[in-house]
Amino acid sequence: NAGVTQTPKFQVLKTGQSMTLQCAQDMNHEYMSWYRQDPGMGLRLIHYSVGAGITDQGEVPNGYNVSRSTTEDFPLRLLSAAPSQTSVYFCASSYYPSNTEAFFGQGTRLTVV
Amino acid sequence: QQQVKQSPQSLIVQKGGISIINCAYENTAFDYFPWYQQFPGKGPALLIAIRPDVSEKKEGRFTISFNKSAKQFSLHIMDSQPGDSATYFCAASLTGNQFYFGTGTSLTVIP
Numbered sequence: 001n002a003g004v005t006q007t008p009k010f011q012v013l014k015t016g017q018s019m020t021l022q023c024a025q026d027m028n029h030e031y032m033s034w035y036r037q038d039p040g041m042g043l044r045l046i047h048y049s050v051g052a053g054i055t056d057q058g059e060v061p062n063g064y065n066v067s068r069s070t071t072e073d074f075p076l077r078l079l080s081a082a083p084s085q086t087s088v089y090f091c092a093s094s095y096y097p098s099n100t101e102a103f104f105g106q107g108t109r110l111t112v113v
Numbered sequence: 114q115q116q117v118k119q120s121p122q123s124l125i126v127q128k129g130g131i132s133i134i135n136c137a138y139e140n141t142a143f144d145y146f147p148w149y150q151q152f153p154g155k156g157p158a159l160l161i162a163i164r165p166d167v168s169e170k171k172e173g174r175f176t177i178s179f180n181k182s183a184k185q186f187s188l189h190i191m192d193s194q195p196g197d198s199a200t201y202f203c204a205a206s207l208t209g210n211q212f213y214f215g216t217g218t219s220l221t222v223i224p
Contacts, residue, residue: 004156033211040122042202042216043157058211090156097208100145104156 002026006091006105013081013112021076021108023091029103031096032074036060036087037107043090049074050096081112116140117205119215126222132190134218136203141184143205143213148177148188151200151217160201161188193222 007022025032033048045058049068063085065077074093078085088109094102118137126132138146147162163170163177163186170177176189190197203215 035214040216042119043214045211048211092156097210100162101147101159102212104149104158106156107154 004091004093004103004105006089006108008108009106011108011110013078013110015081015083015112017081019078019081021078021089021091021110023074023076023105024072025074025091025093025103026072027093027103028071029093029095030071032068032091032093033058033102034064034066034074034076035090035092036085037090038087046076046089078110083112086110086112115216116213117203117215119203119218121218122216123219124221126193126220128193128195128222128224130193130222132188132193132197132220132222134188134201134203134220135185136187136205136215137183137185138205138213139184140205140207142207144208145206146177146179146186147204147206147212148175149202149204149214151202157202190220193220195222195224198222 004025030051034046035043044060047066049055055066088107090107091105092102148160149157150160151157161172161175163179174191179186198221201218204212206212
């Protein structure tokens with residue numbers, strides 16, 4: 001049971017570099033989302049999608065782009081990395097619109113220097 | 114505006130004791146209230162959840178108490194064990210909408 005798979009697990013970027021965090025799920029969930037986790041701030045929603053071709057902004061979208069070309073994949077792109085984007089990133093998926101249990105990936109720890 | 118407020122930020126409990134974590138929410142339209150457990154280096158995983166039509170839900174040593182009029186809900190861990198040491202997040206959602214998470218509680222159970 002793969003569930004939600006995130007790659008890479010760790011990444012170090014230099015300020016100004018761009019990169020894509022990958023997320024894939026094999027549960028045929030319509031709803032996928034990206035969160036960042038910072039100490040004392042919980043999980044904050046970056047972007048989400050309710051289906052292929054549909055994306056929307058969450059609480060902290062600035063500096064990030066997403067796309068949803070398939071049900072399975074929901075990549076998160078950092079356009080020009082900044083030290084403030086140092087964080088742990090989690091991808092999650094769930095059924096929609098009933099949105100009961102959200103399944104999370106293992107996370108990507110990103111450091112921007 | 115923080116949709117879900119969680120306290121305490123950290124909690125230390127003796128083995129066998131009761132751990133209690135509290136959350137309060139703003140939006141009375143929320144219809145699903147889960148608790149997630151997260152171990153270091155792992156993603157959060159659903160622990161237990163409740164809907165607002167019941168006041169309590171129990172699964173093993175874990176119980177959610179829900180007070181609709183006060184807009185509060187809490188997680189009780191009975192007979193706390195060292196293996197329960199983790200970070201706990203409460204959350205709230207509205208059908209067809211996003212999850213709003215609390216800021217998390219780091220629980221340490223001392224042997």
